[in-house]
Amino acid sequence: MPNNLAIKTKGLTKQYGQAFAVNQLDLEIESGQFYGLLGPNGAGKTTTIHMLTTMTAATLGDAWIAGQRISDDPVAIRNTVGLVFQDSALDRTMSIDENLQFAAALYNLSPQQANARIDELLTVFGLQDKRKQKLLALSGGQRRAVDIARGVLHKPKVLFLDEPTIGLDLPNRRSIWRFVEKLRRDEGMTIFLTTHYLEEAAACDHVDFIQQGILQTGGTPTELVKQLAETILEIDTNKPENITAQLAPLFGQPIREEQQLSFKITASDVDFSELQKTLGNSVSSMQWRRPNLNDVYLWRFCAPDPTGKEL
Amino acid sequence: MSWRPVKAVVGREMSKLFRQKARLISAMVRPMIWLLVIGSGVGSMLQTQQQEGYLTFLVPGILAMTLLFAALLSALTLVYDKEFGVMRMMMIAPIAHYWIVLSKLIAATLTAMVQAILLLLLLVLLGLISIKIAVSLLPAAVLTAICCASIGGLIAVYSKSIDNFAVIMNFFIFPLFFLSGALYPVSQLPEFLRYVVLANPFSYGVDLLKHAVPNVSTDFSLLTDIVVLVVFSMIAIVIACWQFSRESVHEPLFHRSTKR
Numbered sequence: 001m002p003n004n005l006a007i008k009t010k011g012l013t014k015q016y017g018q019a020f021a022v023n024q025l026d027l028e029i030e031s032g033q034f035y036g037l038l039g040p041n042g043a044g045k046t047t048t049i050h051m052l053t054t055m056t057a058a059t060l061g062d063a064w065i066a067g068q069r070i071s072d073d074p075v076a077i078r079n080t081v082g083l084v085f086q087d088s089a090l091d092r093t094m095s096i097d098e099n100l101q102f103a104a105a106l107y108n109l110s111p112q113q114a115n116a117r118i119d120e121l122l123t124v125f126g127l128q129d130k131r132k133q134k135l136l137a138l139s140g141g142q143r144r145a146v147d148i149a150r151g152v153l154h155k156p157k158v159l160f161l162d163e164p165t166i167g168l169d170l171p172n173r174r175s176i177w178r179f180v181e182k183l184r185r186d187e188g189m190t191i192f193l194t195t196h197y198l199e200e201a202a203a204c205d206h207v208d209f210i211q212q213g214i215l216q217t218g219g220t221p222t223e224l225v226k227q228l229a230e231t232i233l234e235i236d237t238n239k240p241e242n243i244t245a246q247l248a249p250l251f252g253q254p255i256r257e258e259q260q261l262s263f264k265i266t267a268s269d270v271d272f273s274e275l276q277k278t279l280g281n282s283v284s285s286m287q288w289r290r291p292n293l294n295d296v297y298l299w300r301f302c303a304p305d306p307t308g309k310e311l
Numbered sequence: 312m313s314w315r316p317v318k319a320v321v322g323r324e325m326s327k328l329f330r331q332k333a334r335l336i337s338a339m340v341r342p343m344i345w346l347l348v349i350g351s352g353v354g355s356m357l358q359t360q361q362q363e364g365y366l367t368f369l370v371p372g373i374l375a376m377t378l379l380f381a382a383l384l385s386a387l388t389l390v391y392d393k394e395f396g397v398m399r400m401m402m403i404a405p406i407a408h409y410w411i412v413l414s415k416l417i418a419a420t421l422t423a424m425v426q427a428i429l430l431l432l433l434l435v436l437l438g439l440i441s442i443k444i445a446v447s448l449l450p451a452a453v454l455t456a457i458c459c460a461s462i463g464g465l466i467a468v469y470s471k472s473i474d475n476f477a478v479i480m481n482f483f484i485f486p487l488f489f490l491s492g493a494l495y496p497v498s499q500l501p502e503f504l505r506y507v508v509l510a511n512p513f514s515y516g517v518d519l520l521k522h523a524v525p526n527v528s529t530d531f532s533l534l535t536d537i538v539v540l541v542v543f544s545m546i547a548i549v550i551a552c553w554q555f556s557r558e559s560v561h562e563p564l565f566h567r568s569t570k571r
Contacts, residue, residue, distance in 0.1 A: 055402060055559075079405035089399040093327075105319030106404035150400065 006031040006158050006190035007052060011061035014047050014213075021047040023213040025061070029192065029206075031157075034184065036193045036204035040301055044213040045194040046086060049160045052192070053083045066157050079107075082156030082189075084148050086163050090135055096122070096146050097131045100153065107154040114153070121149040125179055141172025145179060152183055158190045159183075165197060173197065198293040207293075209300055216300065224296045229264035232295050233272070236260050236285040243282065253304040264291065264299060316406045320414035321421065324385060328422050338381060338426045339433060342373040346439075349494070368527050370440055371448070371520035372493030374427060378452060379459045379513060381426040383484060385419035386463025389555075390470050408559050409552035412464055416548060419460035420453070427452045440524075447523040455516030458540045461547035462487070462512065468554045487513045497530040512543040 005028055012025040022044040029035045037045050050056040052063055054074035063070045070077045090099045097118070104114035122128045125145040135143060144164065152159060161180070165173040177200060184191055193204065201207050202221045209216040218224055233251070237243050240261055244254060247263060254261040265288075272288050279286070328335065346369055354365045389412065392398040401411045431445040466483055490507050491514040497505060508514045519536040521529045531539075 053403060055399075075405050075407055078403055083403050085396070085399050085403075087396060089396050089403075091323075091395070091397045091400075094323075098326075102319050102323055103400055103404070105322075106316045106401060106406065108313050108315050108405070110315075154405075 004031045005029065005064070006033065006066055007035075007064070007192065009052070009061065009063040012048070012051060012058050012063050013060040014044075014051060014056065015059040020213045022051065022210075025213075025215050027208075027215070029190065031066070031190055032188055033205045034191045034193070034203065036195065036201040036207035037210055038195070038198065038201055038207055038218075038297060039210035043210045045210060046162055047213075048210070049083065049162050049192065049194065053081050053160055054078055055083070079154065080157050082151040082154065082159045084151040084159070084161050084164055086166065088143055088147050090143065090147060090150065092135045095132050095134050096127065096138070099135060099146065100150060103150045104153050109154065117153055118149070121152065124182055125149060126175075139172070141168050141175065144168060144172070144176060148176065148179065152187075152189070155187055156189065158192060161191060161193045161195075163195055164193070165195065165200065173200070177203070198297050202293050209297070211301060221293050221296075225291050225293060228291050228296050228299060229266050230268045230291075231265045231270065231288050232291045233263040233265055233288045234260065234286070235263075235279075235283050237283045239282050243279065246279070255298060255302055255304055262295075262298075264295070316404060317410060317414045317417065320401065320411065321418045324388065324415070324418035324422060325425075328385075328425060335426070335429070338377065339429055341380070342377050342430055343433070345369070345373050345376065353494075364526070366439065367524060368496075368521075369494070370434065370444075371524055371527065372491075372517060374430060374448060374452065375455055375491070375493050375513070375517040375520055376488055377426050377430050378423045378456045378516070379484065379488060382419045382423035382456050382459035383463035383466070383479075385422040386415060386460050387467050387470075387479070388418075389415050389464065389467035390472065394472055402559060408556045412468065412552045412555045413548070415467075416457075416460045416464050416551075419463055420456045423456035423459060424453065427456070444524055448520060451516075451519040451523050454519060454537065454540045454544075455513075457544050458512055458516050461544040461551065464551035465547045468551045468558070487511060490514070491517045492530055493517045496528055498528075512539060512547075515539040515543075 007027060007029040009025050009027045012022060012027075013020065014022045025044075025048060037048065039045055047056065051058045052065065052070065054070055054077050057071075065077050066080050068077060068080065091102070094102070100118045100121075101111075101114055104117065109117065118131070119128065122131055125142075125148075127142060127145060130138065130142070135146070138146070148161075148164065151161075164180070165176050168176065180191065181203075183189060193201065195201055204221060206219065207221055207224070208218040219227075235243060235254075236259055238259060240256055240259055243261060244256070247261075248254070251263040251265050254263045256262075272286075276283075276286055346366070350366045350369050357365055389398075392401070398411075402408065428449075431440070431448060434440045435442055435445050462483070466479060470479070490504065490511050492508055497508050497514065500508060515531060515536045518529050518531050519533070519540065521527045522533050522536065
């Protein structure tokens with residue numbers, strides 16, 4: 001395999017009994033990329049990460065991290081990758097310092113190396129004053145930051161982030177992303193991300209989708225948004241059937257959520273103010289806007305039946 | 312393989328041991344209650360000249376009990392750490408997974424020895440045993456501690472969660488203790504129970520400790536005790552390491568996160 005690939009998988013499969021958590025996954029991720037794997041709950045994202053970090057064994061297929069086959073030497077692979085788990089792996093009864101010193105020793109860093117690295121990372125995360133504090137005294141965002149610091153203590157070549165900002169409020173999410181961006185810039189890590197917050201995946205170099213264990217090839221977020229539609233039209237109405245019947249021949253079937261309809265429009269010459277007049281009082285609100293990655297995701301995973309049957 | 316990760320796992324358990332003062336004190340209170348209550352209670356049924364003998368007879372037994380509780384509970388932190396997610400910090404580290412089990416068992420042995428030494432000090436201070444006996448009990452205590460830690464490791468790698476802690480108490484700790492000769496000489500038990508005692512590896516630890524105390528009757532030879540303890544511990548440790556490494560890669564240890 002070419003050496004500039006950080007991650008490569010070939011037919012990677014994980015089976016639990018009859019169920020396929022991940023089915024025939026083929027991936028090639030270049031070194032230094034910011035890669036996003038998106039998909040609904042239970043689609044196989046975490047299982048994929050666990051296979052790539054040797055936390056669980058694949059049923060079938062092969063995978064390589066930085067050119068090393070993972071089944072050949074799992075211990076060496078764990079030295080190459082960093083993994084930030086979906087929920088915290090830290091010991092709540094210990095202080096930040098004790099947690100990170102413990103993790104650093106597990107990575108065989110000498111106390112001097114560990115101290116220097118912990119200093120460096122806590123400064124990036126703005127937690128240098130809290131080093132001796134108990135983990136319980138920290139906010140959720142700060143704890144998450146310590147989790148990420150733990151994942152990168154040993155300067156991994158590939159960092160896996162499994163829903164790193166889940167459960168955090170917006171300011172905390174933004175600061176987590178600033179840290180990750182800084183780590184990526186300074187240390188040139190390849191990042192493999194899974195997330196539910198799609199606006200966060202917009203910063204990725206490449207995103208793919210996964211559903212029921214099967215990979216659906218994506219592209220760069222900008223391309224995907226561009227391919228989806230020119231405009232997204234959202235209509236609130238108490239007569240969704242009537243509006244659908246009226247507009248579906250023009251724009252195709254909408255995604256319907258109770259009284260809200262969402263059409264994707266590929267034509268660039270639609271006169272929306274004219275359309276608004278035509279629909280008149282049967283709509284309570286109507287807005288049109290540029291699509292984003294959320295729309296790409298929704299149209300992939302919640303796309304309406306083309307014949308108009310309700311999902 | 313460097314020793315630093317092993318030292319880190321052991322160090323974490325040690326700092327927890329000394330931080331939780333209440334746990335340490337209660338670990339001292341339990342054997343004292345047994346010694347004084349059972350010792351004088353059961354002793355009162357014996358003739359006067361035998362009473363003191365029974366108290367001496369109980370010393371190896373309650374020392375063994377302290378080792379059993381301490382080592383078993385410490386080995387069960389393998390399950391605690393799994394439950395609270397900390398295990399993942401160790402699983403993702405670049406060490407072979409069986410080293411996690413070995414480190415935990417080293418920690419369990421040390422924890423048991425710390426408590427045993429404290430108990431022996433207490434017994435010496437109370438004038439129940441001489442310093443010489445206390446010292447001669449130590450090597451026997453080390454072997455017994457390793458045996459108890461291996462039993463704990465075996466239970467831990469086959470336990471799914473800490474919910475069954477009461478199960479572990481009732482089905483392992485108490486039977487191991489009561490069916491071991493810690494409280495009564497094995498030779499006086501009914502035949503059926505005697506076989507159970509013979510099959511219990513902990514009995515040989517108790518017996519080895521009895522060898523270190525003069526004038527206490529023993530049930531097996533010194534060599535038998537040592538061979539059984541060493542062979543059992545080695546087999547138990549190998550099985551625990553094998554099962555832990557196997558389970559961790561083939562079954563997700565992370566039920567909560569994979570199901571979310």
